[in-house]
Amino acid sequence: MIFRQLFDIESSTYTYLLGCENTHEAIVIDPVFEQHARDSALIRELGLKLRYALDTHVHADHVTGAWLMSQTLGAQSVIAEHARVTGTDVNVSDGDVLGFGNCSVTVRATPGHTDGCLTYVTRDQDMAFTGDCLLIRGAGRTDFQAGNAHQMWQSIQEQIFTLPDTCLLYPGHDYSGRTVSTVKEEKAFNPRIGGEALEEDFVGYMNNLALPHPRLIDIAVPANLRSGRPKDDRLPGTIEWGPVMVNFAGIPEVAPDWVARHRGDLYLLDVRSRGEFEGQLEHIESAVLIPLDELRERLEEIPTDKPVVAVCQSGKRSAMATQILQSSGYPESANLAGGMIQWHRLGLPCNAHS
Incomplete structure (x- = not known):
């Protein structure tokens, strides 16, 4: 069991x-x-x-x-x-x-x-x-x-x-x-x-x-005595800017295909190295490169008028980036689930094919 x-x-x-x-x-x-x-x-x-x-x-x-x-x-x-x-x-x-x-x-x-x-x-x-x-x-x-x-x-x-x-x-x-x-x-x-x-x-x-x-x-x-039902019937913690799912580790995530359809409404933050950004997995069109090691010192470069989706190779470094964003005044932020590996697996468009 x-x-x-x-x-x-x-x-x-x-x-x-x-x-x-x-x-x-x-x-x-x-x-x-x-x-x-x-x-x-x-x-x-x-x-x-x-x-x-x-x-x-x-x-x-x-x-x-x-x-x-x-x-x-x-x-x-x-x-x-x-x-x-x-x-x-x-x-x-x-x-x-x-x-x-x-x-x-x-x-x-x-x-x-x-x-x-x-x-x-x-x-x-x-x-x-x-x-x-x-x-x-x-x-x-x-x-x-x-x-x-x-x-x-x-x-x-x-x-x-x-x-x-x-x-x-x-x-x-x-x-x-x-x-x-x-x-x-x-x-x-x-x-x-x-x-x-x-x-x-x-x-x-x-x-x-x-x-x-x-x-x-x-x-x-x-x-x-109402089985936990709120008086206003509202579900708590609803995130309105996108279909965000919080995983068991507490990291908010969004699915790659949804991100691909809404790229123009999002700030895509790629936290890989420059070599990875231009390398085999390429990068998403309009994504901005700020390596994870530099993120805390460059937070002022990230706008607050759009939801931020963090991107890396597999979704691990970008999960850390999402935690940094969440604790630094960017509540509308999430991790790209599965990173660029999953992005390619689904056949979603990259910079070279846009």
Whole structure:
């Protein structure tokens, strides 16, 4: 199975991408609204077709990206029926199975942090995604959104600790850089519910956490009760000057054939050496040569009234040029995907043939 663990530094949220190696159907668990460009780029680069965008619960510290995944990638949004979220595509309950290609996850109801919390378990019970129920050496707070420490005790004991000891546990959050645990570890070492802890020990611990409310709770909860759908229905991060795609490395890129059709509307910045510019791969008509090594000292030569497309041999040096432009006051800038190699592969016109 294809598996990736992603992290949002602002909310310390983990997002998980699971895909079937045979069919390339996939699911994403707990996507973050602000990380949509990153996550969708990874899905695109891995050649995956997203079938479901799952939330483990109604989050209080970030807005879900489920609606965005539905709008842009055709995924169906999934959350617990008991969460009472509007606009979601699939409402699930304990025991339901969600398939993606030849893989699947089973829904386990694990209320306690909220009354609509879920844990998703892979078919072979070798991985479980516990949301904010059981954390690594911790457990989600139980003091708002109908949370209940007694209920969480039962959820962990009956739904998570009954999984095989070797089952890998992937939480919704971690604030100390920990990424994964196992059922056996948490049974033994979790300071809230592990070892010889009894229910009254766990409840007493949880009821005395005295944590401040999440900073974004008044924004996140109402938005997440709409499945992350903005009130104005606007898709964030839309780039209007061209069909720009941001890759998983964070570099905005445009396709060569689109650039060829819009050369007159763009400033084409070739960052190769003079020899390469006049060499075998030639150069695009109207492209201006500023070698990458000189770019930072010659930025004032680049106009700001046109979008800038950086060009090199393979798209690697021009990716660095794009980063320099983006950080130097040229937000309408992008990399020519694949560089002059891809340009020639497509048979697009160069200076000698224009």
